[in-house]
Amino acid sequence: xxxxxxxxxxxxxxxxxxxxxxxxxxxxxxxxxxxxxxxxxxxxxxxxxxxxxxxxxxxxxxxxxxxxxxxxxxxxxxxxxxxxxxxxxxxxxxxxxxxxxxxxxxxxxxxxxxxxxxxxxxxxxxxxxxxxxxxxxxxxxxxxxxxxxxxxxxxxxxxxxxxxxxxx
Numbered sequence: 280x281x282x283x284x285x286x287x288x289x290x291x292x293x294x295x296x297x298x299x300x301x302x303x304x305x306x307x308x309x310x311x312x313x314x315x316x317x318x319x320x321x322x323x324x325x326x327x328x329x330x331x332x333x334x335x336x337x338x339x340x341x342x343x344x345x346x347x348x349x350x351x352x353x354x355x356x357x358x359x360x361x362x363x364x365x366x367x368x369x370x371x372x373x374x375x376x377x378x379x380x381x382x383x384x385x386x387x388x389x390x391x392x393x394x395x396x397x398x399x400x401x402x403x404x405x406x407x408x409x410x411x412x413x414x415x416x417x418x419x420x421x422x423x424x425x426x427x428x429x430x431x432x433x434x435x436x437x438x439x440x441x442x443x444x445x446x447x
Contacts, residue, residue: 283299283300286338289328289334290379291419293319293320293419294339294422294423294426295317297315299316313330335378339423339427340424344427346428348382348385349442350446357385357387357391358386358390365406368406372387372416376415381423381424384416384417387413387416388417391416392413395413
């Protein structure tokens with residue numbers, strides 16, 4: 280069970296702070312069930328979820344785990360997925376995005392980046408599905424790394440670059 284003040288990843292919402300744990304005094308909710316009250320860190324709103332929800336959730340990476348992930352980025356394969364059917368392409372990316380795994384998010388970003396370089400050399404652009412999926416994967420990854428590293432999401436890309444340059 281998560282504690283008040285803890286940061287978690289909740290589904291595709293991303294980083295949330297646990298604000299409260301317990302029964303809710305609201306009409307339409309089961310009184311015998313405890314709920315997490317979550318505040319998404321990088322967007323507005325409040326989310327109430329039963330503590331036994333089947334929606335993916337896990338603690339945010341620790342600083343050490345985030346640094347370890349960053350050090351492995353050059354080794355993570357980003358296999359390019361080609362499919363002219365936008366629905367199938369979207370389903371492929373959604374499977375990675377919904378996994379909630381940071382390695383999967385890195386795989387998506389690296390694959391679409393490589394695909395972008397390839398199509399650019401041919402004078403073409405990435406599809407909207409590719410662009411949107413890369414944007415979502417980067418945002419999810421950067422938000423979690425920013426929380427773990429206690430920096431702003433906009434600083435994550437430079438932090439990764441600097442860390443990898445120092446390591447090589």
